[in-house]
Amino acid sequence: MTRRLAMAAGSAALLGACSIIPRGADVPSRPIENAPLPEPTETGLPQDRDRHRIALLVPMSGENGAVGQSIANATTMAILDTNANNLRITAYDTAINPRDAARRAVADGNKLILGPLMGENVGAVLSEARRADVPLISFSNDAAIASPDVFVMGQIPEQSIRRSVEYAREAKGVRDFAVVAPDGEYGRRAEAALQTAVADFGGRVVGSESYARGNTSVVSAMDRLVARGGFGGLLIADSARLATQAAGRVKPGGAGNTLIIGTELWSGDASVTRASALRGAIFSAVSDDRYRRFVDSYEARFGAQPYRISTLGYDAVLLTLRVARDWRVGRDFPVSQLRDSGGFVGLDGPFRFGRSGVIERAFEVREIRNGQVVVVDPAPNRFDD
Missing domain, CATH: 3.40.50.2300 (Response regulator)
Known part of the structure; x- marks a missing residue:
């Protein structure tokens, strides 16, 4: 033993x-x-x-x-x-x-x-x-x-992304979305989830870039995306550290109107509250209560x-x-x-x-605001359908 x-x-x-x-x-x-x-x-x-x-x-x-x-x-x-x-x-x-x-x-x-x-x-x-x-x-x-x-x-990443897209469309009025995601299975799943959710909620995906995981690569991918422009919501499907690097290219110092969207990977990571580029960003996760x-x-x-x-x-x-x-x-x-x-x-x-055997969870939407992570749309207490 x-x-x-x-x-x-x-x-x-x-x-x-x-x-x-x-x-x-x-x-x-x-x-x-x-x-x-x-x-x-x-x-x-x-x-x-x-x-x-x-x-x-x-x-x-x-x-x-x-x-x-x-x-x-x-x-x-x-x-x-x-x-x-x-x-x-x-x-x-x-x-x-x-x-x-x-x-x-x-x-x-x-x-x-x-x-x-x-x-x-x-x-x-x-x-x-x-x-x-x-x-x-x-x-x-x-x-x-x-x-x-x-x-x-x-906890299914696709469900977190879907919840955030729903909030971005209905509460923030975002119509045009873009995504920057790492190479590999997680990145592919995240991009596919965004495509599906945006289509279901009446928006459109206008740009996407992938990268090999690393500070330099994610910054280059973000620069290519910014050069094309035309999006109001941006999904960064990675950890808080790399998301901060990417967000800094589109919202330096937190300036700008682009809505940054994270994934469940941000949950519990206190560093998101210290990154100026992530001010106003949202992500969805299960409740921590x-x-x-x-x-x-x-x-x-x-x-x-x-x-x-x-x-x-x-x-x-x-x-x-x-x-x-x-x-x-x-x-x-x-x-x-x-x-x-x-x-x-x-x-x-x-x-x-569900019938497929995949779990369905109730997610809350969180926003990074004034150095804190604030719940802006609580998770439902039960399923209605």
Whole structure:
């Protein structure tokens, strides 16, 4: 057991009987509980006559181990906060071999997989899970991996862009848009999202430029776009640092009327408030109202700050508990109940899964104003259609 995992296991043990079990090459298969345990099965897990077995597939070691551990800690919190006694969640390390992790999860009798974290691992996990009719609720934000038995729970960049375009058209009157985006998958998705949203809300895209990620390249791309001109709204699909470099070419010192539009990548980055070129810029993200309380509770329990993505682990448990009301132990997970049109409410606000299996979230619009990030159009509290 690595020191990092040993510390996490110790923290969980102090919390009480939380029914979270670590499983992997370098962690024990014994439940992290301080209550008397029933007799183990052949797999090493306790007998479960009254609990649903849920697998959590995340990296618990390696480059993304800290992120996976943060998600695992959040699932522990969700069970403790809800006093859930009908779920047993077992964590499997996907860092080395996600397919092997899925194979062990299926062999252990889990009926639902929360994860994996990386969209590129879905194929390997699904190859084992599908044989046993075990669905996935993935933490990825890649809508392309969704299928009848793969639900995508990550925050979808396209939805953030769409929300911002809607606000720019209806509240700011912007009609003509341009985009500067990095080479690669994220940039292509961002540009396509802008094209679709602008068309749906009655505007037009009049220019686009791409670049290899870097200060010089993004500035050159921005200069080419500015030379052509003719746009009132500009989507910069990159981090706050590179967005500041690009925005400085069209709004030096914050002067000018172009509406700068960012993406969900700006959420939580305090540097946006210090960049004069980003004054008046907007971007959309899920509400942080519940997240702030989650952070305080997480720090009190684990002595560290969580990764922002760890709320997905917490909300996945809440979602599973909601479905478990009408789910008999030992039966297949009732996938159809995930498509409740009324949606669910979690730490990141209201959400629901569409027919495609891709999550739909409620986003708020934020504006950078007077050195602060201000909510100018709150996220809706529920879905009306």
